[in-house]
Amino acid sequence: MESPDFTHGSVSVDNGTPAQPSPEDTVQTVIALPIFMFAGGAVGNLIAIIVLSVSRQERKSSAFYTLVCGLAVTDLLGTCLASPLTIANYLDQHVLKDARLCQFHSFLLLFFGVTGLSIICAMAAERYLAICCPYTYQRWGVGRRFAQRFLVFIYASHVLFCCLPMMGMARSELQPSATWCFVDWRTHEPAAAAYSILYGVVSVLLILGTIVLNLAVSGALLLMRQRTVQGPATRASVRQRWRALSSAAETQMMAVLVVTSAVVLACSAPLVVRVFANRFMLNNDPSADLAAIRIASVNPILDPWIYILLRRSLLRRLLSLSRKGGSSQARGCASSPPQRNLFYPDIMRDSHVFTQLMCSANIITQLPAAVKFTQHDAESLQQTSNTAD
Template structure:
């Protein structure tokens, strides 16, 4: 294999992995039930898959063409466009992932605010549109003169000139890094808050004695599978965001405030960031159902052989089904000791003849 073929193998592999993975994810989402399609989380996942697919299909061919012909990125307009693509899709991916974490936080920790705001498919579509428009404007600022794009020393990618001493360009580099860092931190904080809330609710429900077996069984059916799957997905989300996005953010700060130039570290950071679209579809789409349902089914068979009661079907994370059963929801909120925080105007329709205070 010639040196040219060896060097071009990595971008071709990353292009194929990102495109195929996201196409499979979009197909899987397209054949999902209508119930899940109407949820806000489903819409955000679709937006993330489409964003990753567009980023891969737009940026990777330019990189591959530059490997074949070294003068492609030396064109000023092509270099500016390539820099814009890297800036935009890196930031848009972080924003959508942060929005997904915020949607789950509202659905789990603030269900009444979630319901009052009407967070649904249309709401998510409007927010995705806002993310795209605002990020297009923000990432176009270098082409408007606030900063300038520069072919990096490896001659394989373009990015903003993050070592410039010009005040406007330096301010943009720092601003881009700060916004990215804030998105990462907010995503991690929201994920931890959701995990903590779920664990706290389950701990209080398990340790609090109840007189109605049906309430405990319903809670187990609603929370055991969903909680395990939710925590695993959120932990994986935090790990992927931190591992793929943090190196590039660190390099932006390092190139702005440190005198030492490390071109190899810069190239490694952008390559790690490019792995994010490859991992996203497998984490958010494929792992969310088949693997966890099978693993949870096996664990239930091993740990619940003494129980003869039937377990209700698992609920999907991508749709707030818990809001549909008002009686179960009232029982859970009582067990979590937060029913006293509800506004006086909120009313529940009990499907059972017993009062929720009997638990």
């Protein structure tokens, strides 16, 4: 039989005050969020890696998709290494109080934060070279092997950079919420202060570099599109280059790059802002720091679904649009007689580039028949005139 003071949930005790939830219920409620984030990040990145691995061979051999796969692997490793420590600390708050585990947790957050920004910047640089500097792109031999070597360089350099706190340059400490560890960004020690500033400056440079490169690529594509539409019909090289750049694969790459860059920068920027705020403004706001690291933790969950959902929906939409456009153009060319296009070239000049090409092809195929018909008529007329004479 239960005791009179025993309560379940929010049942009131004898004095009328509502009973407080037990510590076990509180822990189960709070730990549900990191478990959900861990499962979402791990499953999503595994699916993304599988989707990327079964892509066509020409896509897998490109530098861009090698970097995308490297970003997915980085997000997966970050989720699988950092999240279990966070979950264990929710179960036992003495886990991160261990100095070595706290340093390791701080290293993970530093490393995977700056590595994600570096890979995104490398993806933007690869697109910039491919579109704006194609000769340099070919001369450097930017491909799958080049991207793999660059990923190894990123990992090696960032491991060394993020190990500096363990080597004594800075000190990692448990944050006031007691759920995560990071470098002591409010210390007055010159070496530790210099490291936190250096980490923030590197992150800001990577963010700015990604934004500038994306803007440069978008501007180059818009300028090329404008020249294609407004330029004279003789500039076939510009039209051909634009058609190559506006293909489904190139459009897919740009869409993945822009959306992934926006997500990564939006998730990483709050933590970078808090680094400078804690260093220069001495703004002690643990709740803002906790919110910044939580926003950064959402990034590995969102990234893989960009590769999974965006690429499939984009290709399907582009295919449907191209089929509709091709059918309408074919109907337009079939309805217009070739003689009208020959004698009224203004109609051809004002129409779309692809419509011009298709109608021109239609005219060329019908020209021999017209020539034969004219010769036959001439011979008939000649025979008629001879007979009449």
